[in-house]
Amino acid sequence: MDIQEYISSGVVEAYVLGLATVEEVQEIENLRKQHPALDAAITDFEISLEQQGMQQAAAPPPNLKESIWEKIESASSVETSKITADPIVESKVPLVPLRSKAWNWVAAAALVGFLATGSYSVFLYSKYQKLATNFAALQKENTAEKLRFNSLYAGVIKMQETNFRKVVLPGVKGHENDLVTVYYDTQNGDVYLLPVRLPETPANRQYQLWAIVDGKPVDAGLLNENCTTLCKLKNIKNPQAFAITLEKQGGSDVPTLSEMVVMGAI
Amino acid sequence: MISKVPAFAENELVDLLKTGGKQGFDYLYEHYSGALYSVILSIVSDREYANDVLQETFVKIWKQASTYDAGKGRLYTWMIQIARNSALDLVRTKKYMMSKQNRELSEAVYDQEVSGLNPDSIGLRSVVGKMKQEHKELIELSYFQGFTQEEISDKLNLPLGTVKTRLRAALIQLRKMYLP
Structure with missing residues (x-):
């Protein structure tokens, strides 16, 4: 098939305007998947129709908008109110035998009602599914936030104990904006760290905490990507100061001093 | 039309529509009601009826939102087709057919003086008005009155093949007027 010939045959316009026959619609919908040129021609004509249509728009009466929205809302609110609102009253109309024509109308009306409800x-079901998905996602998010909050809160309370020492680690030259706080447990040597302001690490790099013990740097642990709030690092006895350097993934045996970001003495 | 609501991309719009909220409605209405109304008025000339059809159109757009398939066309095209079909549905009702306006319109069609008698040349009609008579007639009967090609063939006493050829020729003509 010569697709260019097909494109210029008028079928594209017929399709977009809704004038194509069922067979033509099937054909063009199949063909557009195989021929990007056809797909583009359809979209082009749609866009030009849209532009022309938007330019020649005729404003509907101003009061119409609200009444349309009311209609949409009442169409989507469950129509049980009608059923419950009217108390059941004894019918004064004599019962008609089933063969009566009137019953045909009742049956037809019931069928229409049934189809409409269906x-x-x-x-409603599609709406429900969408909402259920959204709800599940929100619930998950809520759970994660709750967990985060609880651990942070427990940490903050714990750090208030008298045995904890707060060590502020300001940014060194070139990293003035960075700030980290270390909470040091003077009783057992546990080290907790709060990255107050610490930029994200570049790819394949990792922050490493060092403790200065007897004038020498000792590895105090690596900050992994989960360390966004309070995190526990290595146990250190008798530190005099703490510092953080940016090291290769997995850390180093000795600190790269040129890559130091923050430092603070106890 | 100046709209204060933030602009949405087509796919965001579809999401808004499918979630069915008032925010989505506000935007869609502000943005598209005029174009939809214009299409409706080109089929249903009586404004009272056209208002009803616009309402019907939005209710359908809302109810059928989940069936919209972006792979088959733009949101605008889909909405316009709903508007046109709703208008054509009304035009076919007895109530409408008995109304005076429609009788005048029908006479106009058979007298083939549509553009002359319809000063409200809006939307597609304004483009179609410039076409040559045999093309105009085919677009009028198929697009604005919703007749099938078979029906047009009966109505105009022309072979079906001729109707097909003429309609295609008219559409090619139409495209040229859109994309110079």
Whole structure:
């Protein structure tokens, strides 16, 4: 098939305007998947129709908008109110035998009602599914936030104990904006760290905490990506100061002093 | 139309529509009601009826939102087709057919003086108005009155093949007027 010939045959316009026959619609929908040129031609015509249509828009009466929204809302609110609102009263109309034509109308009306309820149920179900998905995602997020909050809160309370020493590690030259706080347990030597302001590490690099013990740097542990709030690092006895350097992934045996970001003495 | 609501990309718009909220409605209405109304008015000339059709159109857009398939066309095209179909549905009702306006319109069609009698040349009609008579007639009957090619063939006493050829020729003409 010569696709260019097909494109210029008028079928694209017929399709977009809704004038194509069922067979033509099937054909063009199949062909557009295989021929990007056809797909583009359809979109082009759609866009030009859209531009022209937007330019020649005729404003509807101003009061119409609210009444349309009311209609949409009432169409999507469950229509049980009608059923419960009217108390059941004894019918004064004599019962008509089933063969009566009137019953045909009742049956037809019931069928229409049934179909309307059915399609409405489908609508509600799709809406429900969407909401259920959103709700599950929110719940997950909420759980994660709660966990984060609880651990942070427990940490903050713990750090208030008298045996804890707060060590402020300001940014060194070139890293003035960075700030880290270390909470040191003077009783057992536990080290907790709060990265107050610390930039994200470049790829394949990792922050490493060092303790200065007897004038020498001792590895105090690596900050992994989960260390966004309070995190526990290595146990250190008798530190005089703490410092953080940016090291290669996995850390180093000795600190790269040129890569020091923060430092603070106890 | 100046709109204060933030602009949305087409895919965001589809999301808004599918979630069914008031924010989405506000945006869609502000943005598209005029274009939809214009399409409706080109089929249903009576404004009272056109208002009803616009309402019907939005209710359908809302209810059928989940069936919209971006792979088959732009949101605008989809909405316009709903508006046109709703308008054509109304035009076919007895109630409408008995109304005076429609009788005048029908006479106009058979007298083939549509553009002359319809000063409200809006939307597609304004473009179609410039076409040559045999093309105009085919677009009028198929697009604005919703007749199938078979029906047009009966109506105009022309072979189906001729109707097909003429309609295609009219559409090619139409495209040229859109994309110079």
